[in-house]
Amino acid sequence: MSNPGRRQDVDDLSIKLLKLLERRAALTIGELATMLDAPPDEVARRIHHLEHARVLVGRHALINWERVGEEPVAALIEVRVSPQREVGFGAVAARIARFPEARSVQLLSGTYDLAVEVTGRTMKDVASFVSEKLAPLDGVQGTTTHFLLKRYKEDGEVFDEPEPPPRLPYAP
Amino acid sequence: MQTISEPPVERSARKDRVAARVRGVAPSGIRRFFELIQTMDDVISLGVGEPDFTTPWHIREAAIYSLERGFTMYTSNLGLIELRRALADHLALRYGVAYDPGDEILITFGVSEGLDLAMRAILDPGDEVLVPDPGYVSYAPCVTFAGGVVRPVPTSATDGFRPRPADFADRVTTTTRAVLLGYPNNPTGTAPNRETLSAIARVVAERDLIAVSDEIYDRLIYGREHVCFASLPEMRDRTILLGGFSKAYAMTGWRVGYAAAPRDLLAGMLKIHQYTALCASITSQMAAIEALKNGEAAVTSMVEEYDRRRRVIVKGLNDVGLTCHDPEGAFYAFPSTMATGQSDEEFAEHLLLEEHVAVVPGSAFGACGRNHVRCCYATSLPQIEEALRRIDTYVKRKRQG
Numbered sequence: 001m002s003n004p005g006r007r008q009d010v011d012d013l014s015i016k017l018l019k020l021l022e023r024r025a026a027l028t029i030g031e032l033a034t035m036l037d038a039p040p041d042e043v044a045r046r047i048h049h050l051e052h053a054r055v056l057v058g059r060h061a062l063i064n065w066e067r068v069g070e071e072p073v074a075a076l077i078e079v080r081v082s083p084q085r086e087v088g089f090g091a092v093a094a095r096i097a098r099f100p101e102a103r104s105v106q107l108l109s110g111t112y113d114l115a116v117e118v119t120g121r122t123m124k125d126v127a128s129f130v131s132e133k134l135a136p137l138d139g140v141q142g143t144t145t146h147f148l149l150k151r152y153k154e155d156g157e158v159f160d161e162p163e164p165p166p167r168l169p170y171a172p
Numbered sequence: 173m174q175t176i177s178e179p180p181v182e183r184s185a186r187k188d189r190v191a192a193r194v195r196g197v198a199p200s201g202i203r204r205f206f207e208l209i210q211t212m213d214d215v216i217s218l219g220v221g222e223p224d225f226t227t228p229w230h231i232r233e234a235a236i237y238s239l240e241r242g243f244t245m246y247t248s249n250l251g252l253i254e255l256r257r258a259l260a261d262h263l264a265l266r267y268g269v270a271y272d273p274g275d276e277i278l279i280t281f282g283v284s285e286g287l288d289l290a291m292r293a294i295l296d297p298g299d300e301v302l303v304p305d306p307g308y309v310s311y312a313p314c315v316t317f318a319g320g321v322v323r324p325v326p327t328s329a330t331d332g333f334r335p336r337p338a339d340f341a342d343r344v345t346t347t348t349r350a351v352l353l354g355y356p357n358n359p360t361g362t363a364p365n366r367e368t369l370s371a372i373a374r375v376v377a378e379r380d381l382i383a384v385s386d387e388i389y390d391r392l393i394y395g396r397e398h399v400c401f402a403s404l405p406e407m408r409d410r411t412i413l414l415g416g417f418s419k420a421y422a423m424t425g426w427r428v429g430y431a432a433a434p435r436d437l438l439a440g441m442l443k444i445h446q447y448t449a450l451c452a453s454i455t456s457q458m459a460a461i462e463a464l465k466n467g468e469a470a471v472t473s474m475v476e477e478y479d480r481r482r483r484v485i486v487k488g489l490n491d492v493g494l495t496c497h498d499p500e501g502a503f504y505a506f507p508s509t510m511a512t513g514q515s516d517e518e519f520a521e522h523l524l525l526e527e528h529v530a531v532v533p534g535s536a537f538g539a540c541g542r543n544h545v546r547c548c549y550a551t552s553l554p555q556i557e558e559a560l561r562r563i564d565t566y567v568k569r570k571r572q573g
Contacts, residue, residue, distance in 0.1 A: 020480070024553075031553075034487050035480035164226055169209050169530055170202045171221030172309040172358075 010055065013038060014046055018056065021047075023156075025059035064159045066151070072119040074103070074148040075126045077134065079114040080141040089113055092139040101129045112144070123147065197313045201536035208524055216559045218547040219530035221358070223422035223503075227459070228470040231421060234462035235455050243454050249446040251279025251430070252457045258464040259430055267400035269408055271432045278442055279452045279460075282429040283388045284310060285445070286414040289431065290384045291318035293440035294412075299349035301384075304335045306534060306541030308358045308386065320349070326540045329508060332497040333360040333540075337371035344375065350382040351375075353401060356389040359537045359546035360506045361499020366399045373404040382437070383411040388429070391420035391471055393501040394479045402432070409434045412441070419502075420471050421463040428456035478503050481549040481556055488560035489547065492567050503550040506534065509543050512570040516545050526569075527562040 010018075016036055020027060029047070033040040050056040065071035081092045089107050096116055097105045103117040116134070120126040127145070135143050151159055188195060202219070209215055226232075250256060256273035263269050271277050280286040287310060295301070297319040303311050305324035312322045323343050327333045340351060351372065356363040364372075376383050385401035402411040416429025431441055482499065489496040489507045496507035509519040516533035523529050532548075534541030549556055 031484070031557075034483050037483060167217075167220050167222055167224070169215065169217040170205050170219040170532060172200065172202065172532075172536070 007053075007055070009049070009053065014050065017043065017046055018050065021056065021059065025061070062155050062157055064151075066159070072121060073123050073126050074117060074119045075130075076146045076148060077114075077116040077118055077130055078112040078144040078146070079116055079134065080143070081113040081139050082141055083113075084139060092137060095137060096134060099129070099133060101126075101133070117148075193316065193319070197316055200309065202532055205520065205524065205530065205532075208521070209530060212524070212528060215524070215528045215530055216551070216555050216562070217530040218549070218551065218556075218559055219532045220548050220550060222424040223419065223474065223550050224552060225422040225474055227421065227423050227426070228463075228467060230466055230470075231423070231459050231462045235459040238455060238458035243458055245454060247279075247451045247454050247457060249442060249451055250275070250277070251452055252454070252461070255279055255457050255461050255464075256430075258461055259432070262464055263400075263413075263432060267398075267403045269400060269402045269413075269432075272435070275435050276432060276438050278431045278433075278438055278445060279457055280414075280416075280429050280431055280445065281427040281449060281452055282418060283386055283414045283416045284427075284429075285449060286412075286416075286429055286431040286441075287311070287314050287384070287386060288317070289441040289444050290412045290414065290433075290437075291315055291320060292444050293437060294350055294382055294384075295320035296349075298347060300345065300347045301349060302340055302343055302351045304353065304357075305539060306333070306357075306359055306537035306544075307352075308354050309536060311352050311354065311386075312538075315352070321347075323348070324538060324540070327360075327362075328540060329495075329497060329506075329544065333357065333362040333506070334364045334368055335372065337368060337375060340372055340375045341379075344379045344381070348379065348381060350384055352384045352386070354386040354388075355401075356393055356398070356499075356501025358389065358502055359504050359532065359534060359541060359544075360497075361502045361504045362497075363393055363396065363398065363501035365396070366404075369399050369401060370404050373401065373407050376410055377406045381410070383407060384414065385411055386414045388414065388416050389419050389502040390415060392475060392478060392503060394475075394482060396500055398501070412437055417460050417463055420474075421467050422474065423456075423459065423463065426453070426456040426459055428452055428460045478549065481551075481553055484553060485547060485549045485556050485560065488556070489563070492560065492564040493571070494563070494567065503548055505547045505549060506541075506544050507547065509545055512567055514570065516541070516543050520545055523563065523566050527566045529559050529562045529566075 029040050029044050033043045081089050083089050084091055093105050093114055096102050101118050101120060103119050106115045108115050118126050118129055120129060130143055130145055256277040259277050260271050260273040263271060291314045295318045299320045300323050301315045301320050302323050302325050304327050315322045325335060325339045325343060327335050383401055390398045402408050402413045412431060412433040414431050418424040485505050486496055486498060489505055493511040494507035496505050499505055509516050512519055516535050520531050520533040531545040534544035534546060
């Protein structure tokens with residue numbers, strides 16, 4: 001079953017563990033152990049190992065800040081980059097990624113190279129980050145800023161999914 | 173002159189307007205709980221009998237598209253040939269049983285209709301049907317409505333509610349017509365292994381019976397393979413196989429299922445279906461085609477999720493002292509209420525009133541379900557965990573009291 005490209009130290013149980021955590025990061029060791037039918041010690045050992053190997057790189061909550069009324073301003077920045085000898089796009093990407101304003105940095109195929117999601121308190125914050133920090137970087141040829149107007153779905157979760165209609169409380 | 177109109181004697185002798193055969197069937201044991209729950213809020217229901225997932229979007233979308241294209245007419249009595257072909261392929265591939273989509277597969281309003289058709293097609297008045305107890309609530313009434321007589325085959329918690337083949341053999345008489353099996357089982361979650369089912373199949377063959385096998389939960393099975401009864405030696409030609417889309421694809425409200433049977437039996441069922449139902453809803457049939465074609469990934473991920481919840485609820489119930497066998501299939505755990513000293517009815521009622529957790533008393537599924545309750549784990553994990561905390565509080569209080 002296992003994929004030939006898979007790391008040697010990640011077996012089927014670890015894959016199941018990762019898939020569970022990917023959807024529900026807050027599960028405790030005990031809960032994970034019951035669900036996976038594995039000893040708690042083993043689950044704890046694997047989590048530690050996966051964190052150490054930077055396979056499990058974070059465990060975050062997904063929050064709809066719009067509901068709170070405190071959503072930050074976000075923009076998707078298309079960045080065109082001239083690749084550099086030996087490092088390609090990597091050096092510029094790494095440089096951008098170190099800015100805390102950059103929420104995500106991805107390399108894409110197509111008409112531009114890097115997609116950078118930038119967040120800030122105000123539109124001006126975002127705009128000045130782009131013009132003062134991002135655009136002037138060596139290797140950056142140009143940017144296009146798209147302000148994000150609404151998030152409908154993120155990480156597999158639909159934000160405004162209506163409550164499903166109730167089921168019969170008792171059914172045969 | 174006085175005229176006295178004489179009432180017809182037969183009419184007046186018959187006080188009740190409902191037929192005796194119908195009167196004789198007791199109303200559902202869970203009706204009373206329905207009324208109790210209406211008055212309450214903050215209830216966690218483990219009393220449900222359907223998936224908590226909504227039908228996968230690609231299936232709903234296919235149904236919407238079929239409406240847009242104007243598929244709003246009757247289908248053949250048997251159902252859409254595309255669906256019957258897809259089912260024939262599915263059954264051949266998955267279980268190695270071959271059915272002719274032309275006249276051995278019938279699309280029904282879920283297994284419920286298929287069950288009724290099967291009973292009416294095969295039973296003459298007084299014919300007996302062997303039915304494992306506990307079993308799904310509709311089995312006995314469907315036999316009765318069709319004029320048959322139910323002979324329960326007891327099962328017990330000590331065997332994990334697995335039926336014992338000898339118990340079937342012992343109960344066969346000259347009037348026995350059929351065995352009615354429902355595995356994986358509602359309410360117990362039990363799924364007997366191939367050996368047990370094969371031994372039951374031998375009884376069916378030796379005593380020249382018909383097997384009616386309700387396999388609606390065939391896909392919801394954990395850590396083992398489902399054994400299709402019709403795939404056992406000599407059983408294809410003796411079995412009416414009933415299946416559907418409700419549980420595997422989370423499609424309970426679509427009311428679409430199927431019966432697969434040798435042609436003579438299917439022809440009998442079709443005769444009733446064509447006069448009483450005409451055909452299953454075309455929209456639901458279109459959805460079912462999409463489910464078979466592209467639904468596999470959704471089934472796998474739902475089954476994985478049920479399996480995780482199954483482990484949590486079974487461990488949780490055993491930890492609080494409600495002894496519970498490991499259910500191999502469906503989405504029910506069936507723990508004993510004996511630790512509380514309460515019967516299943518008392519337990520279910522007081523757990524609902526005191527802790528707002530709904531479970532179904534096992535005796536609703538037959539005498540052998542007594543002192544057990546059915547807990548459905550087709551609900552989210554946080555809900556299951558909260559329900560387990562409330563059950564724990566309840567059990568502790570009853571043990572002290």
